[in-house]
Amino acid sequence: MRRRDVLRLSAAASFSAGAGALVLGSRGGPALPVGPAAEGTGPDPADMAQMPGMSMVPIKGTVRPAAVLTPFTDAMPRLADAVPTATTADADYYTINVQQSTAAIAPGALTSILSYGGGFIGPTIRATRNRRVVAKFTNSLTESVVVHLHGGHTPAASDGFPTDEIVAGGTKVNTYPNTQRAATLWYHDHLHMMEAPHVYQGLHGMYIIRDPWEDGLRLPSGRYDVPILLRDAYLNDDNSLLYDPFLDWTVVLANGKPRPYFPVAPRKYRFRFLNGSNHRAFSLTLSDGRPVVQIASDGGLLAAPVSTASIEISSAERAEVVIDFSGCAHGTQLFLQDATLGQVLRFDVTESCGADLSQVPAQLAASLPPLPAANRTRSIELSLTPDGNYFPINGQIFDPDRVDSRIALGSTEIWTITDVSGWEHNFHLHLVQFRILDVNGLAPDPTQRGWKDTVVIPKNGVVRIQASFTDYPGKYVYHCHLLEHASYTGMMATMVVA
Ligand SMILES: [Cu+2]
Structure with a gap:
């Protein structure tokens, strides 16, 4: 499967209200103007007709001309680290403001953005395994947000369920236990029906967990x-x-x-x-x-x-x-x-350096433990409604109040995820890191044999994954991580671990 061949979008009925712009959803628009802005060229009707759900959408308005950018003008910045407001024996405390801001993305005028802490990419939270991070998010926007730590093994109350809103002017404290192995995670917006425009406008930041095992490997640091x-x-x-x-x-x-x-x-x-x-x-x-x-x-x-x-x-x-x-x-x-x-x-x-004492050891992980025997199997079907507007999961579009999967706390499950929509998607589970058992019946690529939280489901393909649902009971989501599919085509479902 060649991933680069995919991914012109499909979109939801919520677009076809005829607004032409995608400021939709039940919550009003994102803070930035997102619609056609000025004279220019609009989407190609021939392209749009090929997208599920799009053939009936009138093309309205036009798009401002794209910026013409000279490549390699600016140096790539190093991301700033978040600075703890307090540190105790077993925890680091952070306060991050969710705000409107501007960023110097391209030379010339500043770009209006939504931001964690002021920059286009939020401050990198650096965590240590088995030390808690207590992150207080204050919402200075005029609309709600939800903060999700992607890839985190996180109690439900801090995971960022799509309706667990931080309202305008509100605050929320999320506690991340960091009991998992060293990894590169990220935090981003997850507000019901709005994660796509929110992330697009800048509500994303990185979160890096280190651990003593990894520190001992002498990887470049x-x-x-x-x-x-x-x-x-x-x-x-x-x-x-x-x-x-x-x-x-x-x-x-x-x-x-x-x-x-x-x-x-x-x-x-x-x-x-x-x-x-x-x-x-x-x-x-x-x-x-x-x-x-x-x-x-x-x-x-x-x-x-x-x-x-x-x-x-x-x-x-x-x-x-x-x-x-x-x-x-x-x-x-x-x-x-x-x-x-x-x-x-x-x-x-162009830089100089001293002797490079780093290495890439032949063995990296302490071990990838043998998978425990699975307690049950579950089938997940990704489909497309006949009108072309929604990608249901097991026949249903997202309802945050419905429970789609009930999972026994402590159990290990094998999920068989099958695409019958005729589109490539990718599939993300909250709470767990899983292992890919096979892709279309074949062993996964060697780069895909470690711990995963997101996996590509090939068009008309089948992927089996195995996950153990440990430690934290509660209600979580699993969904397509093509954010427009999650936000607008109902491609999300709930699981209650108990
Ligand atoms: Cu999808």
């Missing part, structure tokens, strides 16, 4: 351990963000900058890639054709490093890789390139 949030966007010619899922968002951002450069030294680096796009999948390669060494997936380290020709990450997935620039002459330029969007990021080997 400190300055040479670089989190990178990759995502796409559509920028109008005045640098404003346009949220219109019917357009092809071709501005690719690395840590919030379009096609930046990043100076590196001739040594090994660890890069933590997160695909923070609403629905775009990346297939990333290096321009000199060399393989990259993937060391971790969503839930932490792989059992052993995997040499891979490309880094494949759908929306919300993470891939950590080590790239060794030690053989590169001073002045070398190496591009990270996507199969669809082309050049994404340019590494400039």
Whole structure:
């Protein structure tokens, strides 16, 4: 399955109210103007007719011309770390303000955004295994938000169920136990029917758990351990963000900058890639054709490093890789390139460094434990309604008040997830890190054999996963992580663990 071939969107009946813009849902629009803004070219009717649900939508208005951006103008910023407001023997405390802000995304005018803490990408929360993080979110917007820690093994009260709103002016304290292994997670908005525009406008940030085992491996660390949030966007010619899922968002951002450069030294680096796009999948390669060494997936380290020709990450997935620039002459330029969007990021080997004492050990994870025997199996079917407007899960579109799956606390289940909609989706479970048993009957790719929380379900394909539902009872969701599908086509369901 070639992921790059997919993902023009389908969309929901909620669009077909005829507004032309996607400010819809029951909660009013996002804070930014998101509709067609000025004269220009609209979506191609031929494209739209091919999208489920779109053939009956009148094309209204036009779109402001896209910004013309010169690549490699700015350096890729390093993400700022969140600073604790207090630290105790077993916990770190943070306060993060959810606010309107502006960001210097492209040269020229500032871009209006929604923000955790003021930046386009929220401050990176750095956690340590078995130390709690207590994060107080204050909502300074004029609309509700929900904060979800993606990939976290989190008590239900802090997980960010889509109706667990922080109302305008309100606050909420989420407690993250961090009992799981070292991993690259992220926090993002999850408000019922609004996560897509909210995340698009900037409500995303990274969350990194470390642990003593990983610290002992001597992987590249400190300055040479670089989190990178990759995502796409559509920028109008005045640098404003346009949220219109019917357009092809071709501005690719690395840590919030379009096609930046990043100076590196001739040594090994660890890069933590997160695909923070609403629905775009990346297939990333290096321009000199060399393989990259993937060391971790969503839930932490792989059992052993995997040499891979490309880094494949759908929306919300993470891939950590080590790239060794030690053989590169001073002045070398190496591009990270996507199969669809082309050049994404340019590494400039222009820095100097001392001896590189880091390594990539042949064994990474302490172990990937043998999977416990499953207590039960469950079938999940992803379909498309005949009118083309919704992607039901097991025949039902999302109702936050309904219970779709009842799961015994402490049990281990095998889920068989089958697409009959004829579209590729990706599937995310809250609460757990799971293992992929097989994809269309075949063993998963070696990069997909570690801990996962999000998995691509191929068009008309079948994926089996196994998960153990431990520690925390309560109500959680599982859903398609193509955010427009989750927000607008009902592609979400609930599970109660008890
Ligand atoms: Cu989907």
